[in-house]
C-alpha cells in the first residue's frame with residue numbers, strides 16, 4: 001500500500017518529498033496550471049461551492065472524498081495505482097521480461113509522444129466545455145460537468161507527472177506546451193481532431209462524454225497493459241475516475257431519450273419537438289457525428305506504428321490477459337478495404353491491425369449503451385430506435401478517410417453524399433433548434449423540459465439537492 005501525502009502542496013502517493021528536484025519542478029508548474037485553469041476552465045463559476053469528489057488515495061473502498069469545494073481550491077493530486085510485485089511485460093517481443101520502472105532509452109521518444117497525446121486530450125476537453133455551465137439543465141448536471149472538468153484536470157497532472165519524472169528537460173517542455181495549446185485554435189490547436197470540435201450545447205456534451213470519453217477509456221486500458229510500469233499504474237487509477245465521465249454521457253443521453261419518448265406520447269402526432277423535446281432523428285444525427293469523430297481517435301486501420309507499439313510492449317490490447325497468444329504473430333485480421341469503388345476483405349497482419357482490434361472492443365461497448373437507450377424507447381412505447389452507424393461513415397482518418405459512405409457503410413457517389421449528408425449529420429437547423437433549448441435551470445430539484453431526471457443523485461443524495469451553491 002502506497003503512502004498518501006495529503007498535506008503538501010501537491011497531494012500524492014508517489015513519495016514526492018523524497019525527490020526534491022522533481023517536487024520543485026512540479027511546484028513550479030502548479031501556478032501555470034492554475035493560471036490555465038482560470039483562463040480556460042469553466043467560466044464564471046470559480047467562486048461557487050460545488051459538491052465534488054476528490055481523489056485522496058487509490059484504495060478500492062475509500063479512494064474519494066465528497067464535499068463542497070470551490071474549483072480553484074480543488075486538490076489536484078498525483079496518484080498511481082499500487083505496484084504489482086514482479087510485474088512482467090505481458091505481450092510483444094519483450095514478453096516475460098521485467099516491466100520497465102524507468103523509461104527505456106530506445107522507446108523514449110515514442111513513449112513521450114504517447115503520453116503527450118493522451119495528456120493533451122485532458123485540458124482540451126475542459127476548454128471545449130468551458131461555456132456549458134451557463135446552460136445546464138439542472139444543478140445535478142451542472143455539478144457533473146464540473147466533476148468531469150476537475151478530473152480531466154487531474155488527468156493532465158497524471159501525465160505531467162510522468163513527463164517531469166521520466167523525461168527530463170524535454171518532458172518539462174512538453175508539460176508547458178500542454179498548457180499552451182488551445183482547443184479549436186487554428187494557430188495552436190489541440191493534437192487530436194475530436195478535441196478541437198466545438199461542444200457548445202448539452203446534447204454535444206452528453207454525446208462527447210458517451211463516445212469521446214469512452215475512446216479515452218480504451219486508450220487508457222491499452223496503456224494500462226504497457227510494459228512501462230509508471231504509465232500502467234497511472235492509467236489504471238485514471239480509469240477509476242473515467243468511469244463516472246462515461247456514466248454522465250450514457251445516462252445523460254438515456255435521460256434525453258426517455259424524455260423524448262414521454263413527450264412523443266403526449267403529442268397527438270408523436271412529435272417530440274412540438275412538445276419542446278429533441279426528436280429521435282436529431283439525436284441520431286448527433287450520435288452519428290460523435291461516434292464517427294471518436295472512431296478516428298483510434299488511428300488508422302492499418303498502422304505500422306500500432307504494430308511497433310505492440311511489438312515493443314508499449315501498448316497492449318483491451319484485456320490482453322483474455323487472449324491466449326500474446327505475440328500477435330502469424331495471425332491476420334480480415335479488414336474491409338476500399339478497392340476500385342467497392343469493399344473487399346484483405347488479410348492484414350494482426351499487429352498492424354491493433355488499432356482496429358481496440359476499436360472493435362470500443363464499438364461493442366458503445367453498442368451496449370445504445371441497446372440500453374433502445375430499451376428506454378421500447379418501455380416508452382414508441383417505435384423509433386437508435387443505432388450506431390457503420391464504422392466507415394464520416395471518417396477522416398484511416399482507410400475510409402474522406403470517402404462518401406452512408407450509415408450502413410455503403411459507398412456513395414460524392415453527389416449523393418452531398419445531397420444526403422443532412423439526413424445523417426447535424427444540420428444548421430438542428431443546431432439552431434438545440435441552441436434554443438440551452439436555457440439554464442438553477443432551482444434546486446428542477447430540470448429542463450427536454451431531459452428526464454436521473455434515477456438517483458450523487459453519493460446517496462437525492463436529485464433535489466443543492467449540488468452547486470449559486471448564491
Ligand SMILES: [Fe+2]
Nearest residue numbers: 122152155216
Ligand atoms: Fe481524462
Ligand SMILES: [Fe+2]
Nearest residue numbers: 213216242245
Ligand atoms: Fe474523461
